[in-house]
Amino acid sequence: MAQKRMNFQRQLRKEGRNLSHEVLLQFYSAIIQSVLCTSINVKLGEGGNKEKTQEEERGFLKGDTMGCIKSKEDKGPTMKYRPENSTVSDPNSTITTPHIGHYGPDPTQLQQNQPPSSSSGSGAANFNHTLTPFGGSSAMTPFGGASSSFSGPVSNSFSGAVSSGVTFFVALYDYEARTSDDLSFKKGDRFQIINNTEGDWWEARSINTGRNGYIPSNYVAPADSIQAEEWYFGKMGRKDAERLLLNPGNHRGTFLVRESETTKGAYSLSIRDWDETKGDNVKHYKIRKLDSGGYYITTRAQFDTLQKLVKHYTEHADGLCHRLTTVCPTVKPQTQGLAKDAWEIPRESLRLELKLGQGCFGEVWMGTWNGTTKVAIKTLKPGTMSPEAFLQEAQIMKKLRHDKLVPLYAVVSEEPIYIVTEYMAKGSLLDFIKEGDGKFLKLPLLVDMAAQIADGMAFIERMNYIHRDLRAANILVADNLVCKIADFGLARLIEDNEYTARQGAKFPIKWTAPEAALYGRFTIKSDVWSFGILLTELVTKGRVPYPGMVNREVLEQVERGYRMPCPQGCPESLHEMMKLCWKKDPDERPTFEYLQSFLEDYFTATEPQYQPGENL
Known part of the structure; x- marks a missing residue:
């Protein structure tokens, strides 16, 4: 340093300048910064790659969030800024990336063993965090668990906010513990997530009770987020929204908000309405997002948040078909599995x-x-x-x-x-329409049940899976006429000789496509054939297909081109769809995606999906 000072003094004398106190201060400041930058860069660079990136050439070290930039006046070495209390890990160690779970990184893998940060402490602040929409500083996504400057144990007093740096989760439903490792909780209870690496079941600490245990991840959402709002139903199709809103007991103005099916980043507001022409019906309004982050249905009424938009329309119809009155009731979802690690059970x-x-x-x-x-x-x-x-x-x-x-x-x-x-209260679809309340259902509800089955089969189609035994006996019915497909894939495993021969009494010949029954060629298109037969079961309230014919006759007649005639009371357009399902060439049969669309819009094909609103 002494040599540098002498050189600096000589240069100044040569230029005829005197060393002033101010110049000396500038000199010492430059020397100290140079030494510090050199020292830090040497430490950071030990064992590292010597090859410069484009970012380094511009004056930043790779990974910098903040740093010294080479200026025209100072040609000294680039400095990578690090707070005094930050640590540099061993360059030979393995860097572990936090697990990204359903709502974000695993909070247990972030800032392990760090004490809670203090706003009044003398240590340097840690700038490696970013502010989250839920308050505090955090290095996680907007839906993350609890990756923040606060990572110490939660106080057992629970009298008020534990820390502004933690993202809390809130319970959307009540849950009763099923094992000693579970947590029981009530809707509205709050949690700090400890471990979300399992996906379906998270380890959490209850802010209400102080206890630790497992909770179903689909029963909670980040506090103060859209997902935590009672009226937000997430990823839900238009038809499912209509089914919920038109349930008995709901009145005009009952509503929900869901993700838009057609526009990414937008939402849909679905409202139950009534008029003299259609009676009870559902109107859908698209909620669009502004580039600035706001939301609107009409440009003359814009809102900072979805919450403010909903609040506005609960106070005034303001051009909608009706003022928003009541949030649509929802059924508590099934958990993913019975409990954590409860798969092969005794x-x-x-x-x-x-x-x-x-x-x-x-x-x-x-x-x-x-x-x-x-x-x-x-x-x-x-x-x-x-x-x-x-x-x-x-x-x-x-x-x-x-x-x-x-x-x-x-x-x-x-x-x-x-x-x-899952236990389905109404039993099999076959029993429901033959002997249960389903025998009184009219065609629109029967077609809606068919649309639900097509929806499930369209998913199986997208997953490149095959059912192999699609019929009304293998569809189960829950409350509110919800239909779910059961026993998918099991038929392939049956080893009974009477079944595997595909000719015996145990094999469902009347539901099976000819190429599958004769040659064992099961595909998603043979499932489409079976779906056409299932449609006849629905409209005939459970009548056995091909009445008066035994299995052998059915196989022979179908091979010769025979197809069941239009059932009594069945619209011809629906029978035409059945016949498409029974095309001899499997490739000529429709997809389940098409069948779902056809059936969902069977009675509403001429209506627009979204309402323009009145005077909007």
């Missing part, structure tokens, strides 16, 4: 209580798991299928998640095999 954990039905290969029971949870249990006769093959197929089946598919909860994989699923 037989002793199940109690069979009420026999619901019996088939060629087993029985169906209503029962209870772990003394806490009502479930449906399908028991298979020993020898029906290989336990190993079943377990392999079940692993695939449990990943097929859709609101029109019966979820697979758990299995008992040793013979006799038990399959544990």
